[in-house]
Amino acid sequence: MRALLALIVIVLFGGVGIWIAGESEYPLWECIYFALYTVSTVGYAELPNFETHPGIHWVTGALIVAGVGAIAFFQSALTVMFVEGVIGKVVRRRRMERKIAGLSQHVIVAGCGRTGRYVIGELVASGSTPFVVIERDEDTLLNLYEEYPQVLTIPGDATVDHVLMQAGADRAMGLVACLSDDRDNLFVTLSMRALNPTSRITAKVVDINNETKVVRAGADCTVNPNRIGGKRLASELLRPHVTEFLDEMLKVTGGRLHFDEVELVEGTSVAGRTLREVPIRTETNLLVVAVRRSDGAYAYNPSPDEQLAVGERLIVMGQLNDVERLREMVRPRATNSV
Secondary structure: OHHHHHHHHHHHHHHHHHHHHOOOOOOHHHHHHHHHHHHOOOOOOOOOOHHHOOHHHHHHHHHHHHHHHHHHHHHHHHHHHHHHHHHHHHHHHHHHHHHHHOOOOOEEEEOOOHHHHHHHHHHHHHOOOOEEEEEOOHHHHHHHHHHOOOOEEEEOOOOOHHHHHHOOHHHOOEEEEOOOOHHHHHHHHHHHHHHOOOOEEEEEOOOHHHHHHHHHHOOOEEEOHHHHHHHHHHHHHHOHHHHHHHHHHHOOOOOOOEEEEEEOOOOOOOOOOEOOOOOHHHHHOOEEEEEEOOOOOEEEOOOOOOEOOOOOEEEEEEOHHHHHHHHHHHOOHHHHHO
């Protein structure tokens, strides 16, 4: 718009200048038309009796110089608008669709509002789990793209089945439903559970009374921001240093200590061995905080004689690279041989 405005101003001022320099010999509209084809470098011909008005050549010369610059500015702005705007958006969308079609065992984030932005920030910081964001508001998606240009997004309503399928719901590892309305999160949970019965679903619940409904709909766990916020406020007052320590642990940015879990799957070489016999501390420098047994019970601060079994999960504290080293250590032999 600025480029177009500059072009119009130059043409109008040039036409008026020629009209004044020509001592009103030519009609004003003819002068403006002459100014237009002069700045466009088309150049049909000069107006009659041009040579009788010496000053008019100076005006025309200045008009040519200014007009060429204005035309170049306008053409470049128009090209940028089409290439980066319309065409660029289509190209980015198709590129995203191809990347999303190739995803597997990823996470779907339904909604990138106030809660969803924190979820996305944690997933970006972890860098180990691919994910797709579904958001119906295009302005919100644009702001998200400016902050995280690498994030894969789908514009649409996450409560609609075909939108979830576009995000690869049938291939996803899990879903985070963090829309602002409990009913929307309930519908997303129902749809996702029907499309992918084995996926893990975590849902935001604004009204605590809706927790049981969302769980019945298929959510594996729910999070109530008010309850979490209240507990956090009390913890900050009663045990501020413990809260600070846990904050550091829960950050997933590289180089920091944090909590993580490592699953012992079928075929792992550590099954049947004790913690003492598995060189976790010496080879990974991780601290085993707890063992989650297959029945859901936890063994906190487990003994070195704790025997490990398939289906258990090791809750460890340490750095990200050490956690990846432990996952490689407990990986089934068949996978390692590949």
